[in-house]
Amino acid sequence: MSSIAIVWHRRDLRVHDNPALWQASRTGGQVLAVFIVDPTIVERDDTAPARIYFLRESVLELQKAYRTIGGRLAVRVGEPVQQLVALAQAVGAGAVYFNDDIEPYARERDARAAEALRAAGITVHACAEILLHPAGEVLTAAGGKPYTVYTPFWRQWSAKPKPKPFPTPERLEAPTVEEQSFPELAQLGRPFAGELLVSPGEQSGLEQLEAFAREGLYRYGERRDLPGCDGTSRLSAHLKFGTVGIRAVWARTMDAWKQAEHDRDRAGLAVWQQELGWREFYKYELFHLPQLAGRPFRREFENFQWDEDQERFERWCQGETGYPIVDAAMRQLNTVSWMHNRLRMIVASFLTKDLLLPYGWGERYFMQKLVDGDLSANNGGWQWAASVGTDPKPLRIFNPSTQAGRYDPKAVFIRRWLPELEGVDTALLVTSERLPPLMRAQHRYAQPIVEHKRQQQVFKERYRAVRAQQADPGAR
Numbered sequence: 001m002s003s004i005a006i007v008w009h010r011r012d013l014r015v016h017d018n019p020a021l022w023q024a025s026r027t028g029g030q031v032l033a034v035f036i037v038d039p040t041i042v043e044r045d046d047t048a049p050a051r052i053y054f055l056r057e058s059v060l061e062l063q064k065a066y067r068t069i070g071g072r073l074a075v076r077v078g079e080p081v082q083q084l085v086a087l088a089q090a091v092g093a094g095a096v097y098f099n100d101d102i103e104p105y106a107r108e109r110d111a112r113a114a115e116a117l118r119a120a121g122i123t124v125h126a127c128a129e130i131l132l133h134p135a136g137e138v139l140t141a142a143g144g145k146p147y148t149v150y151t152p153f154w155r156q157w158s159a160k161p162k163p164k165p166f167p168t169p170e171r172l173e174a175p176t177v178e179e180q181s182f183p184e185l186a187q188l189g190r191p192f193a194g195e196l197l198v199s200p201g202e203q204s205g206l207e208q209l210e211a212f213a214r215e216g217l218y219r220y221g222e223r224r225d226l227p228g229c230d231g232t233s234r235l236s237a238h239l240k241f242g243t244v245g246i247r248a249v250w251a252r253t254m255d256a257w258k259q260a261e262h263d264r265d266r267a268g269l270a271v272w273q274q275e276l277g278w279r280e281f282y283k284y285e286l287f288h289l290p291q292l293a294g295r296p297f298r299r300e301f302e303n304f305q306w307d308e309d310q311e312r313f314e315r316w317c318q319g320e321t322g323y324p325i326v327d328a329a330m331r332q333l334n335t336v337s338w339m340h341n342r343l344r345m346i347v348a349s350f351l352t353k354d355l356l357l358p359y360g361w362g363e364r365y366f367m368q369k370l371v372d373g374d375l376s377a378n379n380g381g382w383q384w385a386a387s388v389g390t391d392p393k394p395l396r397i398f399n400p401s402t403q404a405g406r407y408d409p410k411a412v413f414i415r416r417w418l419p420e421l422e423g424v425d426t427a428l429l430v431t432s433e434r435l436p437p438l439m440r441a442q443h444r445y446a447q448p449i450v451e452h453k454r455q456q457q458v459f460k461e462r463y464r465a466v467r468a469q470q471a472d473p474g475a476r
């Protein structure tokens with residue numbers, strides 16, 4: 001049997017903490033890494049150009065990382081299964097290693113790949129990687145079923161001993177093969193000229209993790225909800241593309257735990273670990289319930305009466321709703337392809353409960369823009385905000401003014417993103433209702449698109465109507 005092993009990279013763009021690479025390197029034979037640019041993903045209308053940029057830069061860096069340890073990363077473009085099998089046959093590989101994914105498209109692709117490789121006489125090794133605990137390992141004690149509520153999931157998940165990071169191979173030997181490069185973005189028809197708050201690539205991911213672990217982690221609990229300061233890790237794009245490994249991230253938090261001097265430091269750190277728990281929970285849910293990608297968890301909400309108002313949607317997208325906190329957030333998204341978590345919740349609540357627009361519209365727009373756009377986290381976040389998801393306390397309606405007053409009390413964030421409101425009093429900026437029409441006109445700022453109080457009532461009525469229908473299905 002051939003001693004050449006292929007490592008197929010997808011969203012694990014790193015050499016550290018990479019189980020597929022580590023296991024392939026342990027065979028003792030030659031190792032060839034490959035990344036296949038999949039036109040189905042690149043061309044999708046909801047694939048943000050920022051993500052393709054991040055992906056490309058990270059793959060280019062990974063090529064260099066391989067070279068420094070004697071390895072080689074080939075890049076191919078085309079239908080992934082065909083490309084993979086063709087490459088494996090061309091180099092005479094005996095085995096293919098890859099890390100798992102939980103998304104429906106990826107699982108279907110991987111199943112096809114495994115079948116085609118086996119048919120060609122090539123061994124397939126699918127490694128558990130994307131989650132700290134594989135989705136089948138966290139189940140209810142009674143009945144062994146998947147959890148659909150975060151808190152009991154977290155209780156079991158957090159009590160489990162966490163796996164250690166995989167070592168980085170020191171030296172590889174690679175077969176001779178033409179590497180090729182990742183096509184230019186313009187060639188792919190997806191140019192990107194925007195700015196990002198994060199730099200792509202494994203090196204930057206690790207540096208960012210280190211900087212956050214030293215400076216921000218202990219204070220995360222008190223600062224994470226304040227969009228005016230850099231209180232969160234901004235590791236989301238790195239976690240999305242696997243330029244940092246999740247076991248390495250967890251291990252770093254445990255080192256920080258040991259180094260903490262005060263209980264309050266550990267408390268801040270524990271809050272951040274819970275966020276990693278949310279990342280895991282939404283992936284776990286999508287693994288067990290792939291249908292969530294296309295419909296609400298609470299099925300009765302398929303009948304919810306959303307307004308399909310394109311004009312209102314356009315104003316929301318452009319940050320012209322007349323609610324400063326919402327508009328500032330949308331402009332942040334449109335400019336740097338990222339939005340603070342508190343603001344994601346505020347704008348998602350506003351889209352669904354003030355504008356009464358279908359949550360799927362907002363979900364899609366986020367995917368078209370976010371550098372960290374990730375099906376499971378995004379879908380989970382939108383279903384949560386629209387009160388149609390797994391949340392056991394579903395009816396939450398955010399008042400944009402209360403949110404702004406609490407989380408951006410000095411309007412630091414609002415002023416940063418709405419320069420046209422320069423010079424306006426803080427109290428008027430955070431309490432949208434108090435910003436007078438004349439002043440809005442003078443500052444060329446939008447009049448409020450809707451009245452929050454009224455829309456809240458309409459939403460509640462429609463929400464009750466769905467619940468009533470559910471209680472009395474004969475009335476449908």
Ligand code: FAD
Pocket residue numbers: 224232233234235236237239240275276278279280282339340341342344345348366370372373374375377378379380381382385
């Ligand atoms: P930190 O606060 O430092 O958190 C650390 C990591 O934990 C994040 O990088 C992320 O991987 C994970 N995480 C944190 N909060 C959540 C959460 N609520 N759900 C799942 N994982 C979480 N996150 C994405 O990665 N991609 C998305 O497409 C996405 N869409 C969202 C849409 C909505 C409507 C909402 C409410 C949230 C969404 N989130 C998404 C979750 C969260 O907003 C981002 O992960 C976070 O803002 C990223 O910034 P950070 O890395 O500084 O996060």
